[in-house]
Amino acid sequence: MSPPTPTTAAAVVAALQPGMRVFVPGVSGESLAFAAALRAHPDACAGVQFVGVHFPGINHTDYLGLHPDARQRAYFMAPSLRPGLVDGRAELVPLDYPGIFRDLSEQDDIDLLIAQVTPPDAQGRCSLGPCCDFHPAVWARARRRVAHVNPSLPRTRSRFEVRFDAFNAVFEHAETPLVFDGGAPDEAMLRHGRRVAALIRDGDTLEFGVGKLQAAILASLTDHRDLKVWSGMVSAPVLGLLDAGSMDRRDGSVQVGAALGDAAFYERVGRDPAFLFRPVSDTHDVRRIAAIDRFCAVNSAVEVDLFGQVNADSIRGKLVAGVGGLTAFVAGALLSPGGRAIIALPAATDDGRYSRIVAKLSTGFTALPRHTADYVVTEHGVAALRGLSLQARARALIDIAAPAFRDSLAQQWAEMIQNL
Numbered sequence: 001m002s003p004p005t006p007t008t009a010a011a012v013v014a015a016l017q018p019g020m021r022v023f024v025p026g027v028s029g030e031s032l033a034f035a036a037a038l039r040a041h042p043d044a045c046a047g048v049q050f051v052g053v054h055f056p057g058i059n060h061t062d063y064l065g066l067h068p069d070a071r072q073r074a075y076f077m078a079p080s081l082r083p084g085l086v087d088g089r090a091e092l093v094p095l096d097y098p099g100i101f102r103d104l105s106e107q108d109d110i111d112l113l114i115a116q117v118t119p120p121d122a123q124g125r126c127s128l129g130p131c132c133d134f135h136p137a138v139w140a141r142a143r144r145r146v147a148h149v150n151p152s153l154p155r156t157r158s159r160f161e162v163r164f165d166a167f168n169a170v171f172e173h174a175e176t177p178l179v180f181d182g183g184a185p186d187e188a189m190l191r192h193g194r195r196v197a198a199l200i201r202d203g204d205t206l207e208f209g210v211g212k213l214q215a216a217i218l219a220s221l222t223d224h225r226d227l228k229v230w231s232g233m234v235s236a237p238v239l240g241l242l243d244a245g246s247m248d249r250r251d252g253s254v255q256v257g258a259a260l261g262d263a264a265f266y267e268r269v270g271r272d273p274a275f276l277f278r279p280v281s282d283t284h285d286v287r288r289i290a291a292i293d294r295f296c297a298v299n300s301a302v303e304v305d306l307f308g309q310v311n312a313d314s315i316r317g318k319l320v321a322g323v324g325g326l327t328a329f330v331a332g333a334l335l336s337p338g339g340r341a342i343i344a345l346p347a348a349t350d351d352g353r354y355s356r357i358v359a360k361l362s363t364g365f366t367a368l369p370r371h372t373a374d375y376v377v378t379e380h381g382v383a384a385l386r387g388l389s390l391q392a393r394a395r396a397l398i399d400i401a402a403p404a405f406r407d408s409l410a411q412q413w414a415e416m417i418q419n420l
Helices: 009-014 032-040 079-087 097-105 135-139 187-197 212-219 238-243 263-271 286-290 326-335 390-399 403-417
Strands: 021-023 049-051 071-074 090-092 112-117 145-149 169-172 205-207 228-235 254-260 275-277 295-299 303-305 340-344 375-378 381-384
Touching: 009 032, 009 169, 071 079, 079 090, 097 135, 112 135, 187 212, 187 340, 187 375, 212 238, 228 238, 254 263, 286 326, 295 326, 326 340, 381 390, 390 403
Parallel strands: 021 049, 021 112, 049 071, 071 090, 112 145, 145 169, 205 228, 205 295, 228 254, 254 275, 295 340, 340 375
Antiparallel strands: 375 381
16 A cells, blocks of 8 residues: 555645535544644535534534534534534434444445544554544545544554554644543542442442542542453543552553543553553443443433433433443443442532432433433432332432432322322
């Protein structure tokens, strides 16, 4: 194969044509240089459809906002997407992670794939750095592949690497990959984290998300030993477990699809053999997860109702995200020998006005049905729901609700049970 043609991000953007479909990676795989070139030349985006998995609060490029005729195929709701849903420029596809990977792998008309990669090694191989999630789904079918060679990207250990000569064109731009700061947990969250940590045992394999509550949970696990991680994403708080000696000492004890953090975290991810990156087809494969003994899935939610049903992506009827990897990890955990599925959430909203333990989900968006209920943890306690009757399940959830809402929830349940 011939080497890729040198180019610039601006030239790649200038070559866009109406009707083209462009795969643009999300999370830490996003090429910030390509996004900047799009913003600098918005007219080139007319009639172009951008396809990718972008997270609200993590990825901030407004592809629809680049041009009035720009289009987008997305899998997570974001504020920038709403106008396009109204005027038909946006497609929001309601799938979980395995479904998204399958959907992308079936797209036969991806005209251009953008991939942020390291410079090639002596064997001509490039690493995707801290993000290996969805690239493999699109790689074989993309008609044209353009590499953003980023010398600042860490060379990571991965189950998916690409050859430099498999790209059609390449531009080089050094910059820190997308930076993410999940924030520091307060004392209330740390207490909440300790309740969750009490359900985790030495030797467990963990899945968890990113954010303050997840950081609090990890901070409460430093006395544990022989832990392993199999997850969609990790961020800097996982280093606390590694540095405390809480992790299994073998290479590849942290197997993930993407890492999110700052330059120092990315540097550590590149040199620490504990990190191994896998595509979503591995990390979110329910069969693989189920085969892991004592797999413990720890996830957050917006609210849980008294049947144990979980709403993970809407607030008072308004869709704000997507279910992501939640469904696959919970399904796998429930099939894993000794596995557990934990939903951890505050008992009430930050302002105290609304309970997050509710009588019945009324939003129309259900991420987890009642038959998947296992453990629910708030700062007020743990509801172990597995094997409980409807009545016992409701009582357990009312007991961990914020005290101000317990009487109301009990009254609503008494009325609901009469009409089941």
